Each structure stands twice: as C-alpha cells, then as structure tokens.
Amino acid sequence: MKIxxxxxxxxxxxxxxxxxxxxxxxxQESWHPAVLRSRMENDAAGDVVGGVRQxxxxxxxxxxxxxxxxxxxxxxxxxxxxxxxLPLFDYMATVRLKPVTDGxxxxxxxxxxxxxxxxxxxxxxxxxxxxxxxxxxxxxRTYLAGKTARPLPPGPETETAAxxxxxxxQIPSRAVVVAATGGPEVLSLSHVAVSAPGxxxxxxxxxxxxxxxxxLKHRRGISEGFELPGTPGLEGVGEIIDAGEQVNGxxxxxxxxxxxxxxxxxxxxxCIDADACIPLPDGVSDNDASSLLKGLLAALLLGRVFRxxxxxxxxxxxxxxxxxxxLCQWAKSMDLTVMGTxxxxxxxxxxxxxxxxxxxxxxxxxxxxxxxxRITNGRGVDYWVHSSGAHGLDxxxxxxxxxxxxxxxxxxDGQSITLDVNLLKRHSLTVSAxxxxxxxxxxxxxxxxxxxxxxxxxxxMVIPVIQTFPLSQAAEAHQQIESRQNLGAVxxxxxx
Amino acid sequence: xxxxxxxTVLNAPADRVWRDLRDFNGLAxxxxxxxxxxxxxxxxxxxxxxxxxxxxxxxxxxREKLLSLSDYEYTCTCAILESPLDLSDYIATxxxxxxxxxxxxxxxxxxxxxCPPEKVxxxxxxxxxxxxxxxxxxxxxxxxxT
Numbered sequence: 001m002k003i004x005x006x007x008x009x010x011x012x013x014x015x016x017x018x019x020x021x022x023x024x025x026x027x028q029e030s031w032h033p034a035v036l037r038s039r040m041e042n043d044a045a046g047d048v049v050g051g052v053r054q055x056x057x058x059x060x061x062x063x064x065x066x067x068x069x070x071x072x073x074x075x076x077x078x079x080x081x082x083x084x085x086l087p088l089f090d091y092m093a094t095v096r097l098k099p100v101t102d103g104x105x106x107x108x109x110x111x112x113x114x115x116x117x118x119x120x121x122x123x124x125x126x127x128x129x130x131x132x133x134x135x136x137x138x139x140x141r142t143y144l145a146g147k148t149a150r151p152l153p154p155g156p157e158t159e160t161a162a163x164x165x166x167x168x169x170q171i172p173s174r175a176v177v178v179a180a181t182g183g184p185e186v187l188s189l190s191h192v193a194v195s196a197p198g199x200x201x202x203x204x205x206x207x208x209x210x211x212x213x214x215x216l217k218h219r220r221g222i223s224e225g226f227e228l229p230g231t232p233g234l235e236g237v238g239e240i241i242d243a244g245e246q247v248n249g250x251x252x253x254x255x256x257x258x259x260x261x262x263x264x265x266x267x268x269x270x271c272i273d274a275d276a277c278i279p280l281p282d283g284v285s286d287n288d289a290s291s292l293l294k295g296l297l298a299a300l301l302l303g304r305v306f307r308x309x310x311x312x313x314x315x316x317x318x319x320x321x322x323x324x325x326x327l328c329q330w331a332k333s334m335d336l337t338v339m340g341t342x343x344x345x346x347x348x349x350x351x352x353x354x355x356x357x358x359x360x361x362x363x364x365x366x367x368x369x370x371x372x373x374r375i376t377n378g379r380g381v382d383y384w385v386h387s388s389g390a391h392g393l394d395x396x397x398x399x400x401x402x403x404x405x406x407x408x409x410x411x412x413d414g415q416s417i418t419l420d421v422n423l424l425k426r427h428s429l430t431v432s433a434x435x436x437x438x439x440x441x442x443x444x445x446x447x448x449x450x451x452x453x454x455x456x457x458x459x460x461m462v463i464p465v466i467q468t469f470p471l472s473q474a475a476e477a478h479q480q481i482e483s484r485q486n487l488g489a490v491x492x493x494x495x496x
Numbered sequence: 497x498x499x500x501x502x503x504t505v506l507n508a509p510a511d512r513v514w515r516d517l518r519d520f521n522g523l524a525x526x527x528x529x530x531x532x533x534x535x536x537x538x539x540x541x542x543x544x545x546x547x548x549x550x551x552x553x554x555x556x557x558x559r560e561k562l563l564s565l566s567d568y569e570y571t572c573t574c575a576i577l578e579s580p581l582d583l584s585d586y587i588a589t590x591x592x593x594x595x596x597x598x599x600x601x602x603x604x605x606x607x608x609x610x611c612p613p614e615k616v617x618x619x620x621x622x623x624x625x626x627x628x629x630x631x632x633x634x635x636x637x638x639x640x641x642t
Contacts, residue, residue: 009597010505098593098604102504102632107602109593137597 001121005112007133013144015099018106019075020249020279021140022095025067026053030282031143033135034058043455045448047072052082061085068092081114088124089115108137147253169196171203171241174494175267176474179229181221184475184482187232187266197244197271204256204272206238208290208468209265209492211477212322213410218263219478222414226263233265233492236272237280237289247274255280257289259296259446261437266474268494275443278450283458290491291326291464295453296446297409297436298326298462301385302334303452305434306405310335312382315372315399317365319356320347322481322489323409325465327385328356333461336383339375341365343484350487354465366392372399380404380427390417397423397431408433466491498583498616500624503604504632508639510594510601514570516638517590520548520562526638527631529553547577556580563587576609583611583619603632 011018021027024046028038037056044051047070055063064083071077075097081088091114098107110133116124170193177190197203215232217223226232237257243250250256256277264270280289308314314331318324319340331338332355339358342348348359358375360367365388372381380401386393389412396406404427411417419431440446456462465488469477477490506513516526521541524530531551539546542565550558559577566572570592576583586609593602605628611619 006594006596008593008595008602010595010600010602098602099501099503100505100602101502102629102636105505107503107505107593107595109602134597 001118002115003113003121003125003128005125005128005133006109007111007129007137008107008109009134009137010100011106011108011137011141011144013106014104015075015097015106016248017144017251018108018140019072019097020251021143022097023047023070023072023075023077025051025070025077025079027281028053028055031136031139033139034131039458040455043452045451086124087117087120110136147251170194171269173267173269174471175231175270176233176471177229177231178219178226181219181228184219184478186219187474187478189472189474192267194267194269194271197242197247199245200247200274201244201271202247202250202256202274202277203241203243203269204236204238204258204277205241205269205495206236206265206267207286207493207495208237209233209267209471209494210235210290210293210322210466211474211481211490211492212293213481215263215266216478216481217413225261231264231266233263233267234261235259235290235293236265236270237286237292240277241269243274244271250274250277250279255286255289257292257450259293259437259440266471266492268471278447281454281458284454287466287468287491287493288457288464289454290466291322291489292450292453293436294323294489295326295457295462295464296440296449297323297434298330299449299452300434300436300439301327301407301409302330303449304439305407305432306383306430308334308336308383311337313337313339313376313379313401314383314385315367315381315396316340316356316385317387317410318342319351319359320487321387322486323387325351325354325488326462328354329462330456331355333456339367339372339381341367347487350465354463364388364391366395367399369395369399376401383407385409388412389415391415393417393419394423397429400427400429402427404429406431464489468493470494497608497610498620499606499608500620500628501604501606502624502628502632503602504636505595506601506603506635506639508601509599510570510592513601513603513635513639514567514592517570517572517592518542518565518567520546520565520572520574523548523550526634528634529627529630548574581611581619581622582615583609585610603635605632 026038026040026046028035036058039054041052049070052066065079066082067079069078078094081091093112096109100107173192173194174189175192176187178186218226218232240252240254258272258276260276314336316324316327319328320342328338338356340351340356341360341362348361351359382401382404384396384406386396386408387410468491471492471494480486521533521535524533531553534549535541536547547561558579560574562574564573573589576586588607591604595602
C-alpha cells in the first residue's frame with residue numbers, strides 16, 4: 001500500500017536558525033529524540049548530496065539514509081532510506097522550511113512517501129507521523145531552547161562590572177599584550193574593553209586558545225604579520241555572546257572554533273569575523289577543538305598535499321609535538337607505517353602510545369640515515385614531513401623512496417632554505433612548502449577539512465593531547481614550547 | 497526583478513481558509529483595501545484566464561488575470577494587466593500549507609515584478625508592506641489569533 005504522510009509545524013525561531021541545524025544531514029543525534037547516533041559514512045560533510053548517514057535509533061535499530069537533494073536557497077532537502085529493519089519500501093522524504101515573516105518564525109513542512117505491506121500500513125504510518133515527525137519537531141524545539149545564550153558567569157573581580165556590562169556595548173576583558181618584541185617575559189596581561197561586534201562579526205567568550213609556533217615567532221619579531229603593540233594568537237574556541245549585523249547561521253550560545261591570519265586570540269573575549277568561525281558538533285569538546293589549526297594541517301598534509309597509499313611509510317619530525325602527535329594518529333587511521341623523530345625516551349614512549357611504529361630518538365630531529373634504511377629494508381620512506389628547516393633537508397631527500405615526497409612545514413626561525421633540484425631528480429622526488437592559510441582561505445575546503453577532523457575526533461581515531469595554562473601564564477606556555485618540553489599541544493584556558 | 501514575500505500562520509485549517517480564498521472574485525470580502533470586485537465577461541471566478549476588475553478604497557482600479565488555481569495545492573496565481581502602479585510583468589501567488597500540528601495553516605503571498613530601479617523600495621513596500629500585509633492581518637483577525 002502506498003502511504004503519504006504530511007506533517008508540519010511552526011518553530012519559534014528565525015529560519016536561518018532552524019536551517020543552520022537541519023541543513024546538516026548528520027545533525028539528528030543532536031536534536032532528534034529517537035536518534036542515538038547519526039554519522040556520515042566516509043566522513044562526508046552533512047551537505048554532500050549523495051552522502052549516506054548511519055542512524056542508531058534508541059530502540060536499537062540501525063538505519064541508513066541517503067541525501068538526494070539539498071538546496072540552501074529553498075531551505076529544502078530530500079532523502080531516502082537505503083537500509084532499514086522495518087518494511088518501509090521506496091521511502092522518500094522532503095523537509096522544507098519557509099519563513100513566517102510575520103513574527104520571524106519558521107514553518108517546517110515534512111513530507112514522506114513510502115510503500116508498506118497492507119497489514120502493517122496503518123501502524124507504520126502513525127509511527128512516521130508521531131515518532132519521526134512530531135517527535136522531531138518537539139526535539140528541535142528543546143534543542144534550540146537549550147542553546148540560547150547563557151548569562152555571563154560572574155568573574156571574581158569584575159562581578160559587578162560584568163553584570164552591569166551585559167547588554168551594553170562594551171564588555172570588560174583581559175588580553176595578553178606584547179609592547180616590544182623579546183622573550184616570553186614580554187607577554188603581559190592587560191585589562192581591555194571589547195566593543196560590540198561590527199557587521200559580519202561575532203563577539204565570543206573564549207575557553208581554549210592554542211599556542212602555535214608562529215605565535216612565538218611573532219613575539220620574537222622574526223615573522224611578518226604582527227604589529228606592536230599587539231595580541232598574539234591565530235585561533236581560539238569559545239561561545240558566542242552576540243552577533244553583529246549580516247551574520248547568518250551563528251547565534252548566541254553556539255560553540256565555535258576559528259582560525260585567523262590576523263593575530264589577536266590571547267584574550268578572554270574578542271570579536272572575530274563570522275566567516276572564520278566553524279560551529280562545533282556535540283562530541284567535540286572545547287579543548288579538543290583548540291587543536292583546529294594543527295588538526296587542519298594534518299588533514300591538509302595527508303589529504304591534499306600528498307596522498308600516501310595504505311601501507312606506505314611516513315616519517316614525521318617532532319612526532320610528539322603539537323602537530324606531530326595529531327599527524328601520527330591520523331596517519332595510523334589511514335594504515336600508514338609511521339616513523340618519527342623525538343628528542344627523549346619519554347617522548348618516544350608518548351609517541352609509541354599514539355601509534356607511532358618507529359619512534360627514533362634523535363636530539364636534533366635528524367634520524368640516522370642508516371636507521372631509516374634499516375626500517376624500510378633499504379627502500380626509503382614515501383613521505384617525509386619536515387619541520388627542521390634547512391637543517392637535515394639533504395638527508396631527508398636522501399632517505400626518500402622513488403617517487404617520494406617531502407613537505408616542508410617549518411623553516412626553523414626564518415632561516416633561508418636552498419634546494420638543489422638535482423637532488424630531486426635522483427629519485428623522482430617532489431617537495432612542497434604548504435601554508436595552511438593559503439589553502440584554508442577557500443572556505444568550502446576549510447569546512448570540509450574541519451568536518452573530517454571533527455569526525456576523527458568524535459570517533460576517537462585522533463585524540464588531541466593538550467597541556468593547559470591559564471591566560472595569565474602565557475609566558476610559561478611559550479617557555480614550555482621554546483624549551484621543547486611539551487608533549488602534544490599547549491593551550492591557554494582563559495576560563496580556568 | 498523585484499521579489500516580495502510575506503507570510504503568517506492562521507488559526508484555522510487550510511480547507512476552511514481555502515474556501516474563502518479560492519474565490520477569485522471574493523477579495524473585497526476580506527481585504528480591507530479593496531472596495532469591490534467584478535469578473536469581466538460574466539466568466540465563472542474559477543475559470544483560469546478570467547479577469548477581475550478591482551476598485552480600491554483609494555480610488556485606484558486594477559485589472560488582474562487568473563493564471564492558475566489549484567484546489568489540490570491550495571494555490572492561486574494572477575498577473576496584473578493594468579494598474580496605476582509603475583510596474584510591469586507582475587505575477588503574484590497566494591498559497592496555503594496545512595500546519596498539521598494544531599490544525600492551523602501557513603499562508604504565504606509572494607510577487608515578482610519589474611520596475612524602474614529608483615522605485616524598487618517604494619513599490620516593494622506598497623505591495624509587501626501595504627497590500628500583502630494588510631490582507632494577512634485581516635485574515636488573522638477573521639480566523640482568530642493563533
């Protein structure tokens with residue numbers, strides 16, 4: 001029997017708000033009460049037409065559904081069921097939103113068609129009506145209500161000031177300011193006021209700010225792009241306090257991570273371009289997300305710069321570091337054989353625990369060539385991720401297998417690196433020098449790569465290891481990286 | 497091409513509201529800006545292609561042609577043939593969609609037209625903020641507040 005179900009409701013939220021949630025085909029686990037888990041197969045993004053989601057339902061059933069169409073202009077998508085334990089045949093459904101201009105609400109129309117055996121038709125019809133559609137409407141309402149902005153938590157000293165500032169233009173905050181370049185001691189904490197966000201900006205309360213090696217170079221005055229006096233930091237994680245005009249799809253209370261070429265992250269509260277923000281899915285904590293830049297570099301190196309086949313060998317310099325430990329785990333999830341250099345036995349153990357097959361203790365990050373050849377049975381490594389600049393580059397090229405690739409991701413404090421192309425000809429080698437910000441200026445690639453990273457984190461295939469410091473100890477955090485004592489990433493936590 | 501869109505939720509089932517709205521000659525019964533309506537050439541009001549002659553309370557006269565009428569999709573489309581407004585190629589659609597939750601209905605009124613660039617804002621406001629919103633407000637009154 002052919003069955004048609006039309007269910008519709010009015011949601012008390014603007015259409016951009018509702019669509020921001022529903023447009024992600026994998027979002028059901030966040031809001032639908034009947035769905036325990038929803039994951040896209042092959043780590044596809046939730047708006048890839050043809051993508052398949054796996055649903056684990058609260059009644060224990062497993063179901064697979066495929067996205068057939070997605071339209072951001074018409075606020076609509078269509079999907080079908082591929083596998084289901086229930087006799088739902090030729091099941092196709094369309095979700096369509098329309099704005100209720102009178103009151104800024106959203107009309108949600110959900111239409112389903114399917115065939116079912118006659119004797120079970122009535123039961124299945126009411127199941128779709130009640131347990132899928134009506135429960136979905138209610139679930140989304142609850143979800144949206146839970147995401148409205150929480151009031152500002154009272155700070156120890158600024159309690160009354162903060163309370164008075166809510167809703168007003170400026171909010172008191174503290175930021176790390178560098179007045180003159182130098183050692184870690186030039187990082188000093190200052191009281192500042194953060195104005196309301198401008199057009200296409202959001203104001204966020206930050207919870208985790210990753211320290212990157214580039215921050216140290218900015219502080220020391222050996223890298224461009226940092227003006228004095230200035231606040232270092234290229235990325236952060238936090239909760240949106242308020243949004244400026246012309247901001248779509250981001251709302252107070254949303255958790256986001258961002259990446260910005262312009263420094264300024266070492267602060268409790270700041271404004272940032274909405275375009276730089278990526279909403280965080282449930283299952284990815286603020287601390288996990290603080291590894292965004294390093295994780296994206298891993299996604300870039302393994303997914304785009306050079307594609308190593310399963311079984312290939314990769315050598316990662318400084319494999320226990322912020323980038324290295326993520327690269328190592330990601331490479332293992334792709335079935336690569338991982339070699340890595342570390343400076344101490346303790347770091348060797350740390351790396352082995354993260355899947356590194358051959359940690360090599362080498363104080364200056366240059367592994368003995370004989371050791372590399374022994375491990376690869378004289379073949380050489382397929383992919384070398386190089387972070388020690390000119391230092392050891394020749395021996396890296398000499399250790400590569402035929403057709404191998406070397407990605408240079410560190411220049412060791414701005415030293416120039418010269419390359420004799422004849423060295424490449426010996427084994428048909430290629431060399432690249434990828435810069436994250438060049439690739440991630442393409443917002444759609446940024447979103448895809450971030451989605452891959454978050455999917456790996458949600459599945460615990462990549463587990464960021466971080467060491468946290470309060471914002472007031474930014475100097476100690478820099479010191480930790482400069483003395484190469486860190487295992488994993490170093491993160492500032494303004495809240496704690 | 498200028499696009500105008502207004503929508504609201506009415507506190508009555510779509511079937512009930514459609515009974516009133518499907519009458520192409522019935523605009524004066526519920527729209528506060530319309531004084532009278534007649535169908536030219538004695539055609540029935542649900543004959544696609546028929547023309548209604550509207551007199552507005554401000555004295556304007558407008559001729560509109562029925563382009564489509566669907567009892568199945570609760571949709572009515574019409575074009576302006578003549579009006580005092582400085583616009584051309586005006587096509588408007590009135591559509592109802594049932595809101596199953598609460599047995600109400602969603603109503604949307606949209607239009608597309610061309611006009612001189614300097615008149616876009618003024619005409620969009622006349623059509624959307626004036627004609628459409630006044631009509632929707634009257635319908636909300638008619639069927640009770642949600």
